[in-house]
Amino acid sequence: MLVATVERLQILDFAEELGKMIxxxxxAEQYRRSFYYMxxxxxxxxxxxxxxxxKERYEEVQRFGKYHxxxxxxxxxxxxxxxxxDLYEPIAAFKKAEKDMQLLLDEISTIIGRAVSENIKVPTGNPYFDSLSCGGGCGVGGTCGCRTK
Structure with a gap:
């Protein structure tokens, strides 16, 4: 059973406010603008x-590989x-804006995760953020070469 506490409601309010700020x-504005133009x-x-x-044709050919x-x-x-x-400007601009948006979301996720614990796994899909800490998965206390504090 989930009990709504004042603290929990405040956290949800902060999360909603963070979403609005994003x-x-x-x-986000650049992302929307470049998407619109594309x-x-x-x-x-x-x-x-x-x-x-x-790409559909390629996937069909791939079933047989180089023998097709x-x-x-x-x-x-x-x-x-x-x-x-990739070289057509409206598409390239959108891809850049999409990458920038993902980077912002990854940074926010990492900051929130680290605020809780250095060992929190934050699924960013970005090797830069993933390599900043152990992520709690190596089980050898940092001897694998990951950063632990």
Missing amino acids: IQSDV KRDEKAQQLISRFVQL PDYKEVTKQVRDAKREL
Whole structure:
């Protein structure tokens, strides 16, 4: 049975306030703006659509690997489409904004986790943050080379 305490309610209020601050941040605004422009850019949508189609074809060819007759051609087409996608400015701007947003969320998660304990595991998916501490999973007290305090 979960009992709502004043302290717990205050923590939830702070979390809600933090969420609002994140939403109102420059990083979040840039993310939304770049997403908006990318979604409304016809060429960006064409490049994305083409890449998705090629990727589906690639996955089909991958079932047979290099023995599929179209393996080299499809692999090259996917690489070329990916390069074109990555270099197109509205898509590149969105990817950068997305990365910046993820970095902000990772930083916040790490700060909150460390406020509780240095051994709290924070699933950031970012090797920089993951390597800052042991994360409590090595079980050898830091002799593995991780940072412990």
